[in-house]
Amino acid sequence: MALAPSEILAARLRRVRGHVEAAGLDALIVTHLPNVFYLTNFTGTSAIVVLTADALYFITDFRYLAAVQAGLDTRIGCPGATLVAVDRSYDETLAGVLKDRGFARVGFEAERMTVARFNWLTAALGGDANAVSPGTARSGGAPVLAPTERVIEGERLRKDAHEIETLRTAAARLSQMAPAFLASLSVGETERQVAARLEWTIRQAGFDRPAFDTIVASGPNAGLPHARPTDRRLEAGDLVVLDFGGVHDGYCVDLTRTVSMGPPGPEARRIHQAVAEAQAAAIRAVRPGVAASAIDRQARDTLERHGLGEAFGHGTGHGLGIEVHEEPRITRRPPHDEVMDAGMVFTIEPGAYLPGFGGVRIEDDVLVRDDGCEVLTEVPRELVAAGGSRDGGHEPR
Amino acid sequence: MALAPSEILAARLRRVRGHVEAAGLDALIVTHLPNVFYLTNFTGTSAIVVLTADALYFITDFRYLAAVQAGLDTRIGCPGATLVAVDRSYDETLAGVLKDRGFARVGFEAERMTVARFNWLTAALGGDANAVSPGTARSGGAPVLAPTERVIEGERLRKDAHEIETLRTAAARLSQMAPAFLASLSVGETERQVAARLEWTIRQAGFDRPAFDTIVASGPNAGLPHARPTDRRLEAGDLVVLDFGGVHDGYCVDLTRTVSMGPPGPEARRIHQAVAEAQAAAIRAVRPGVAASAIDRQARDTLERHGLGEAFGHGTGHGLGIEVHEEPRITRRPPHDEVMDAGMVFTIEPGAYLPGFGGVRIEDDVLVRDDGCEVLTEVPRELVAAGGSRDGGHEPR
Numbered sequence: 001m002a003l004a005p006s007e008i009l010a011a012r013l014r015r016v017r018g019h020v021e022a023a024g025l026d027a028l029i030v031t032h033l034p035n036v037f038y039l040t041n042f043t044g045t046s047a048i049v050v051l052t053a054d055a056l057y058f059i060t061d062f063r064y065l066a067a068v069q070a071g072l073d074t075r076i077g078c079p080g081a082t083l084v085a086v087d088r089s090y091d092e093t094l095a096g097v098l099k100d101r102g103f104a105r106v107g108f109e110a111e112r113m114t115v116a117r118f119n120w121l122t123a124a125l126g127g128d129a130n131a132v133s134p135g136t137a138r139s140g141g142a143p144v145l146a147p148t149e150r151v152i153e154g155e156r157l158r159k160d161a162h163e164i165e166t167l168r169t170a171a172a173r174l175s176q177m178a179p180a181f182l183a184s185l186s187v188g189e190t191e192r193q194v195a196a197r198l199e200w201t202i203r204q205a206g207f208d209r210p211a212f213d214t215i216v217a218s219g220p221n222a223g224l225p226h227a228r229p230t231d232r233r234l235e236a237g238d239l240v241v242l243d244f245g246g247v248h249d250g251y252c253v254d255l256t257r258t259v260s261m262g263p264p265g266p267e268a269r270r271i272h273q274a275v276a277e278a279q280a281a282a283i284r285a286v287r288p289g290v291a292a293s294a295i296d297r298q299a300r301d302t303l304e305r306h307g308l309g310e311a312f313g314h315g316t317g318h319g320l321g322i323e324v325h326e327e328p329r330i331t332r333r334p335p336h337d338e339v340m341d342a343g344m345v346f347t348i349e350p351g352a353y354l355p356g357f358g359g360v361r362i363e364d365d366v367l368v369r370d371d372g373c374e375v376l377t378e379v380p381r382e383l384v385a386a387g388g389s390r391d392g393g394h395e396p397r
Numbered sequence: 398m399a400l401a402p403s404e405i406l407a408a409r410l411r412r413v414r415g416h417v418e419a420a421g422l423d424a425l426i427v428t429h430l431p432n433v434f435y436l437t438n439f440t441g442t443s444a445i446v447v448l449t450a451d452a453l454y455f456i457t458d459f460r461y462l463a464a465v466q467a468g469l470d471t472r473i474g475c476p477g478a479t480l481v482a483v484d485r486s487y488d489e490t491l492a493g494v495l496k497d498r499g500f501a502r503v504g505f506e507a508e509r510m511t512v513a514r515f516n517w518l519t520a521a522l523g524g525d526a527n528a529v530s531p532g533t534a535r536s537g538g539a540p541v542l543a544p545t546e547r548v549i550e551g552e553r554l555r556k557d558a559h560e561i562e563t564l565r566t567a568a569a570r571l572s573q574m575a576p577a578f579l580a581s582l583s584v585g586e587t588e589r590q591v592a593a594r595l596e597w598t599i600r601q602a603g604f605d606r607p608a609f610d611t612i613v614a615s616g617p618n619a620g621l622p623h624a625r626p627t628d629r630r631l632e633a634g635d636l637v638v639l640d641f642g643g644v645h646d647g648y649c650v651d652l653t654r655t656v657s658m659g660p661p662g663p664e665a666r667r668i669h670q671a672v673a674e675a676q677a678a679a680i681r682a683v684r685p686g687v688a689a690s691a692i693d694r695q696a697r698d699t700l701e702r703h704g705l706g707e708a709f710g711h712g713t714g715h716g717l718g719i720e721v722h723e724e725p726r727i728t729r730r731p732p733h734d735e736v737m738d739a740g741m742v743f744t745i746e747p748g749a750y751l752p753g754f755g756g757v758r759i760e761d762d763v764l765v766r767d768d769g770c771e772v773l774t775e776v777p778r779e780l781v782a783a784g785g786s787r788d789g790g791h792e793p794r
Contacts, residue, residue, distance in 0.1 A: 043625060044623060045623070061710075061711075062622065062710030062711055063621075063622040063623040063710070063711055064621075064623060066620070066621055066752055067621050067624065088730055089730075089732070108512075110511065110512040110513040110516070111511055111512075111513040111514075112511060113511060113512050114507065114508050114509060114510060114511055114512070115505075115507040115508075115510050115511070115512055115515050115544055116507040116508040116544065116546060117508075118512050119507070119544070147512055147513065147516070149513060192600075192605075195600075196597065196600035196601065199596070199597075199600070200593065200596075200597045200600075203589075203592075203593035203596070203597075204593065208589075208625075209610055213606055223463070224460075224461075224463055224464050225459065225460040226441060226442070226460040226461060227464070228440060228605075313458075313459030313460070314458075314459055314460055333485060333486075335486070355463055
């Protein structure tokens, strides 16, 4: 894996420490694993980071200790990390770290920490879980737990040079494998078989794993925006929506194309054309200074002009990075209506879903640059007709 | 998919409603998706349930509305569910449902709800997020949010007839595919290639998807209990730990075997034998009335007698069901040291990890029955020697 070199991690840590200091915190508890990965390159499934102005306590358990210790001194090691082994439980070890250091005010990720864990920690630190709420000062020497939101997520919004390079490589890889796969669909295959072949192909292309459960929705199932693959067999005349992605060196890319089994009929062509126009309009709108909701509006207005406004019920896109759904959200009313800035990476994926008939979605990944928009995925957007021989592909059947 | 029939859902709802009533709650907010699935058969990725004594409000968004609506009247539909479409956001729609119904006291899943969501909801319901903490009564007509823990998880601990049948089928399927796959490993394949082949085989066997990221750890990497597959090529003399699972009709099964590339040496045989003994001892201890920690102790004591106590740093097992890691936890000091009862399903997976040398883990899935223990997975536990021709398997290369 080509993970972020230590100097990139150092720069991330510097920026996050700036936020921690500005918020008047002695430390930040990082429990959200994608944020832990962002700061440390840790790829396991259990760890907690406690970040202070001059230290980083890395709490993990037996399963990961040896690997993490060995990684610290490499060129992708986390600078200045102190390894803390979990003794009885993560929570108890975390409480121990917080108490021993005599912190007065410790931030936590309020969007990630559960109420139960917060209450437990509060009690363990010497407060009373049921009488104290986030951010309230307490008597005695116990640290106050202060809720924070989007401290690290805010940094992750703008990808750094390492992340952009990783996402470009991943998107190019996905783009390269997609056309042959799309052309390989054949009448008689089930959606589940297609999904299995597709995930196999994603791994063969060198991805660590699929970025999410692959969607293969055919015929009437394509009228459901998020159908799961079923045992339905592809039939001549079907539209088939394929939504798939891969994880490369910890970063997710995501692509959707719609394939016609045999020559598409006029209604299929009309809907596909409208969705393609909506996508192009949204992509044209992507540049620094534009609000996420304004990009969404471009796609939505286009579909409404084609009489397909009601058929497009979901958002236009979502951020991509360590998580396959992250900020910015490109929707009508995003919780945070981000103004585009260089380094943001997200999907543009309008669709139209007509119950009983079927549906179309077209999705690409874009990067905001100072000079506009770079489309990272490059796969023909025309409505591909497949459905030929079942012996055409290289993939396992 | 053969999901739970409506009458099974009705029985689950009846039991959970009993707990809700006993806790003096007018309603329970269910945000944990596996719990939503347990109550409703919903397999999507976004939904919230509000359960009252005589109603079930099912909140979901555009993407799932049509599919959920269509499913309600089938034999696997959720009895008595009222569909509520998300308008602006899940949280706003949830707040609307809670306010409109005039509830006085509403439970929420404290181990699942984040502090940020709790604070937002509290404020939206007419309280003050930063002055009120979980469970505090408030003036005015706004409902009080009361933390609950393990209401539905407690029910899920003992599998019902539908779940046991589903898990048996899944375990039999995994057992059937495993031996040929284990024998197919060949020198020169990379861990990542093996993992890709294995996940493909899992899908071909009819599973919805792998239950987790497959572990293939070879040679020194097998000395790390939770290594990710790397580009390391299998070598003669390696021990290879393969830990894999599948999801069948929403339920997870999980299996680990260790393979020797070529004839194993004396140290490999010794360690494998010790781990196999530890596993057998733990399995023998499984019967109603025994504490989870006592089962763990059987495995741990056995390995200690073989001088491998330090080499076994993780727990002996974890519950299986809708989640691949759920209760009961079979560890030294589980947060809840469950006493075994008929219907519990979990893994027994001791291991020994020797840095530099490699490691062994053997894992099976067991069901507690009134009369003792049923081992659901049935795959030879001997140290299999593989490493022959690369052309032997049916799987794609």
